[in-house]
Amino acid sequence: MSMKEYKGYLIDLDGTMYKGAERIEGASEFVEHLKLKNIPFMYLTNNSSKTVDQIAKKLNQIGVRATPEQVYTSSLATAEYISSQMDKARVFAIGEEGLFDALRHEGLELVEENADFVVIGIDREINYEKLAMACLEVRNGATLISTNGDIAIPTERGLVPGNGALTSVISVSTGVAPLFVGKPEPLIMSRALKRLGHNKEDVLMVGDNYNTDIKAGMTAGIDTLMVETGLSTFEEIEDQEHQPTYKSKDLFQWIQQLNSIDENR
Secondary structure, three states, X not given: OOOOOOOEEEEOOXXXXXXXXXXXXXHHHHHHHHHHOOOOEEEEEOOOOOOHHHHHHHHHHOOOOOOHHHEEEHHHHHHHHHHHHOOOOEEEEEOOHHHHHHHHHOOOEEOOOOOOEEEEOOOXXXXXXXXXXXXXXXXXXXXXXXXXXXXXXXXXXXXXXXXXXXXXXXXXXXXXXXXXXXXXXXXXXXXXXXXXXXXXXXXEXXXXXXXXXXXXXXXHOOEEEEEOOOOOOOOOOXXXXXXXXXXXXXXXXXXXXXXXXXXXX
């Protein structure tokens, strides 16, 4: 199909820009292309463990230019959502620095009992007591929110358990279905679009995971570009009724396509 010119980009991180500590081929060149064309973009990630400053620092360290303002995480979207639902809400949270930082930034009170909301993000020091406390708070009426439903995340070692796997323990135990915030849910997409400042028709969602990144774009009515550098492969999604708007082996190949169009104008 013919390629459309986009006024803004939403770009996934894990599996698209980097895999663990390693930069993925074409990532830095892609960002430089967008900057050269003065096209605004935002890094959109389900990663709830890091602050926006930490994520921007990591990107710059691996040679991909970024500012904290260009990073939007599931933690930020979760904190903003809770704040929009209740002033000075009491929150019992399981997670890491990125989640706690986002919740505090929104002025939410972090508590260990009598919570209005239970929030779970990835926690690589998870233990039975944290899960037990979360279950007790949910049984006492707290609303269960999960930063994202990723059941597995790509690392240098391979796929490891994601936050969706941890969330399922609380959900199964209590019988309460969580509200998921991150991709592919529309909540994070609508907030990211607002921050980017462009209508959905003018934005392209770029990612490697069909079930999160690509479905997020589809659900939000945003065109999608799937790259084969992370979780999903083109072969795996052949039988899917809904296909990405575009497919590219990696972002370097995508840049070549864009440059070819520019040369033929």
